[in-house]
Amino acid sequence: MSLFDTEAYTCLSVQEVYELSFKVLTAAGLAEDQATSVAKVITAGERDECRSHGLYRLPGCVQTIQSGKLNKDAKPDIKDVTPALLKADAKFGYSVLAFDQAVDALAAKAKQNGIAALAINNCFHFSALWPEIEALTQRGVAALAMTPSHAWVAPAGGKRGLLGTNPMAFGWPRPGPNPYVFDFATSAIARGDLALHDIAGKPIPEGWGVDKDGNPTTVAREALDGAMLTFGGHKGSALSTMIELMAGPLIGDLTSLQSMAFDDNQKLAPMHGELVLAFDPGLLGGGDLETQSARAEQLFAAFADQGARLPSQRRFEARQRSLADGVRVPQSLYDRITALDL
Amino acid sequence: MSLFDTEAYTCLSVQEVYELSFKVLTAAGLAEDQATSVAKVITAGERDECRSHGLYRLPGCVQTIQSGKLNKDAKPDIKDVTPALLKADAKFGYSVLAFDQAVDALAAKAKQNGIAALAINNCFHFSALWPEIEALTQRGVAALAMTPSHAWVAPAGGKRGLLGTNPMAFGWPRPGPNPYVFDFATSAIARGDLALHDIAGKPIPEGWGVDKDGNPTTVAREALDGAMLTFGGHKGSALSTMIELMAGPLIGDLTSLQSMAFDDNQKLAPMHGELVLAFDPGLLGGGDLETQSARAEQLFAAFADQGARLPSQRRFEARQRSLADGVRVPQSLYDRITALDL
Numbered sequence: 001m002s003l004f005d006t007e008a009y010t011c012l013s014v015q016e017v018y019e020l021s022f023k024v025l026t027a028a029g030l031a032e033d034q035a036t037s038v039a040k041v042i043t044a045g046e047r048d049e050c051r052s053h054g055l056y057r058l059p060g061c062v063q064t065i066q067s068g069k070l071n072k073d074a075k076p077d078i079k080d081v082t083p084a085l086l087k088a089d090a091k092f093g094y095s096v097l098a099f100d101q102a103v104d105a106l107a108a109k110a111k112q113n114g115i116a117a118l119a120i121n122n123c124f125h126f127s128a129l130w131p132e133i134e135a136l137t138q139r140g141v142a143a144l145a146m147t148p149s150h151a152w153v154a155p156a157g158g159k160r161g162l163l164g165t166n167p168m169a170f171g172w173p174r175p176g177p178n179p180y181v182f183d184f185a186t187s188a189i190a191r192g193d194l195a196l197h198d199i200a201g202k203p204i205p206e207g208w209g210v211d212k213d214g215n216p217t218t219v220a221r222e223a224l225d226g227a228m229l230t231f232g233g234h235k236g237s238a239l240s241t242m243i244e245l246m247a248g249p250l251i252g253d254l255t256s257l258q259s260m261a262f263d264d265n266q267k268l269a270p271m272h273g274e275l276v277l278a279f280d281p282g283l284l285g286g287g288d289l290e291t292q293s294a295r296a297e298q299l300f301a302a303f304a305d306q307g308a309r310l311p312s313q314r315r316f317e318a319r320q321r322s323l324a325d326g327v328r329v330p331q332s333l334y335d336r337i338t339a340l341d342l
Numbered sequence: 343m344s345l346f347d348t349e350a351y352t353c354l355s356v357q358e359v360y361e362l363s364f365k366v367l368t369a370a371g372l373a374e375d376q377a378t379s380v381a382k383v384i385t386a387g388e389r390d391e392c393r394s395h396g397l398y399r400l401p402g403c404v405q406t407i408q409s410g411k412l413n414k415d416a417k418p419d420i421k422d423v424t425p426a427l428l429k430a431d432a433k434f435g436y437s438v439l440a441f442d443q444a445v446d447a448l449a450a451k452a453k454q455n456g457i458a459a460l461a462i463n464n465c466f467h468f469s470a471l472w473p474e475i476e477a478l479t480q481r482g483v484a485a486l487a488m489t490p491s492h493a494w495v496a497p498a499g500g501k502r503g504l505l506g507t508n509p510m511a512f513g514w515p516r517p518g519p520n521p522y523v524f525d526f527a528t529s530a531i532a533r534g535d536l537a538l539h540d541i542a543g544k545p546i547p548e549g550w551g552v553d554k555d556g557n558p559t560t561v562a563r564e565a566l567d568g569a570m571l572t573f574g575g576h577k578g579s580a581l582s583t584m585i586e587l588m589a590g591p592l593i594g595d596l597t598s599l600q601s602m603a604f605d606d607n608q609k610l611a612p613m614h615g616e617l618v619l620a621f622d623p624g625l626l627g628g629g630d631l632e633t634q635s636a637r638a639e640q641l642f643a644a645f646a647d648q649g650a651r652l653p654s655q656r657r658f659e660a661r662q663r664s665l666a667d668g669v670r671v672p673q674s675l676y677d678r679i680t681a682l683d684l
Contacts, residue, residue: 081456081625082425082454082455082456082625083424083425083426083455084425084426084455084456084457084458085455085456085457085625085626087626087628112424113424113425113426113427113455114423114424114426114427114459115426115427115457115458115459115619116426116457117456117457117621117626119626119627121628142587142588142592144584154648154650155645155648155650156650157649157650157651158645158648158649158650159648159649160648162641162644162645162648170580170584172587172592180583180587182580182583182584184576184577184580186577214648214649231574231575231577231578232573232574232575232577232578233573233574234526234653235526235528235573235574235578236573236574236577236578237650238512238524238526238653239581241522241524241641242486242512242524244641245484245514245522245638245641246484246621248637248638248641249623249627249634249635249637249638249641250484250514250621250623250626250627250634251626251627251628252626252627252628252629252630252633252634254637255637255640255641257640257641257644258637275626277457277619279459279588279592281591281592283423283424283427284427284429284459284461284592284593284594284617285591285592285593285594286429286463286593286594287594288594291594292591292592292594293591295590295591295596295597295600296587296590296591298597298599299504299583299586299587299590299591299597299599302504302599303497303500303504306496306497306500306501306502306504306556307499307500307501307556308496308497308498308499308500308579309499311576311580
C-alpha cells in the first residue's frame, strides 16, 4: 500500500469513479445496461479500497469488450424454473448484469421457500463476489456464492494447474448497515500477487506454488510456469473441487480447464458459470428471528472480545472514508485509463 | 495404524459389527429405531476403517444414552415447510434417525425444485457426515452438510475457544458405486489427535493451537488448555464461522459455545443442529446430464493423471476389504465394549 502513499494521485469522489468507469465502458462499445452493472462493481471495489477489483480492472474490461468474444449487447434471459430455482443465461455478457436483474427474484424465492438458487450461465466474470453477497444480505437473506476461474491451481498431491482460483463468498444479514461477509479465493494467494513477487524478484513462501515438475518452489517465476496451490492443503483442495463441481458441471457450465480453453490465451475475463444460493433465516429457523439474530450477534461480539477481527471490517472502514473524502487513484493508473484508445 | 498391526485383535464381519453395536445400544436403553440408525453409522465407520467413527464410539454413545440428557425414545417430528424445505425436530434424540427418516423426502424435493434443505434441530450428533452425504448421492443428487460442535477452536487472530471443529462434507454422484465425497473438520486437526500427542509427549506442529494466553504453542497440553486453531488461517476461520452461522442461528439452533454450555462438562456428544442441502444436477444444469457428468469425470480423471488422489479413495478401498474379509477390532476395544455395564 506504500505505493499509494508515495506516488502521485488523483482524488475522485465515489460518484466520479462510477462516471469514469461508465464512460470508458460505453466508449469501448459496451451497452448501457451492461456498463451500468460493471461500473457499479468497479466503483464498489475502489470505494472499499479493494483496489485489485477497482479501477485497476478497467483496462482489462476494455480488452475483454474489444475481444469479439464478449457479447456487448447481451440481454440476459432469466428463467423461473421452479419455486426455488432461477436460471440466468447471461448470453456471453457480464455476470453482474444477469445478477442485478435476478437478485430481487432470488431473494423473494428464498423468503418464500427458505432456500433458493440462482445459476448464471455463459457469463464473463471479473468481479469480486462480495458486492452480490451484500445485495442479498441487504434484502434480509443469508447468501453463498461461488465461481470457477482458470486452471492455474494444482489439487493437493498434484503438480499441474487443474482447479481455478475458485472464490467463495458468504454473507449473513446483521442489524445496522454492515453484514457479516467474507470473500476469498481458494488458491493460497491471488495470481496477481505471484506476478508482483516475480517482478520484484522476491521469494514466495512455501505452499504458494510448485514448479513445472510439481516440486515445491519459493521462486515466483517457477510457480507461474508451474502451478499455484490451494490454501489449507488437502482441505482447501477439496473445497476448491466442490466449487469447481457446483459452479461448473452441476449448473451445466464449464470447468476452469474448459474456461481456459475457451479463452485461448487471450487473457480475457474468464467465461463460465456462477452459482448463488440464498437462505431465509425466518423459514429455516422456524420463526424466532430475534433469538436467531441475538445468537449470531453474541458470536460476533465474542470475536471482538478476544481481539479477533471479522472479515470485511477493513473494507467497511475504507467505505466510510471513501464516501466522506473520496478515493485516491494513482496518477499512473488514472493516466492509463484516460489514455485508452476507445 | 501400527497399533492395529501389533496388537491382539478380534475379527468380525461387517454384519457382526452392526449386531454388536445394536445390542450394546439397545441394552443401554436406546429405542430400537434410534439404535438402528446409530448402529448403521458406527458400522459404516468401522467398515471404511474410519476407526475414530467406528466401534470406538460405542462407549461414548452409552455414556450419552445414560446421561439423562438424550431422549432415548425420541420420535423425530419432520415438517414439510415449503416445496424446498424440511425441518426435522430430533427431540433430543440422535441426528441420524431424523436424517434417515427425512432423506427420501429431501432427495425428492431437490429433484422437484433443483435445490432443497433439511434443517435438523435439537439433535445429539457424534457421527461423521459422509454416510449422510453418500445416502444422498446414491439418490442421484449432490449434497452439502455441516454442523457446529463445541467451542474449542479460536478464530483467526483470537486466543480462546469460540468456534466448533465445525465439519463440512460434500458429495457428487458418479457413475459406478463410489461418489466424489469429502468430509473434513475445519479445525487444523481433530481434538483426539491433540490428546494423543499429549499422552505420547510428542510436540505438535505450529498452527494446531495456542496456549491460554493466545500464544502459538507446540505443546499439546498447552493447546488443550488453550485453544485449537482452524485449518487454513483466516480463510479456514471464515469457513468455520459460516458453518457456525448456517448450522446454528440460521436454522434456529445453538452455536458451539451454547452447545458446550448445554453439555455442562459432561463430555457427551454435542447437542445442536445440522444443515443438509441437496442439489439436483438435472434441474440446475438444464437437462444435458450426460455432458455434465462427462465434465465432472474429466475433472476426476485429470486428478489421477497428475498423481493426485480423490478424497475418500482410501475409505472406498477399505470398504472393499472389509466387506470381503471382515474387520479387525483391537482386542482391548472389543473387551472394553463387551465389559460395558449395561
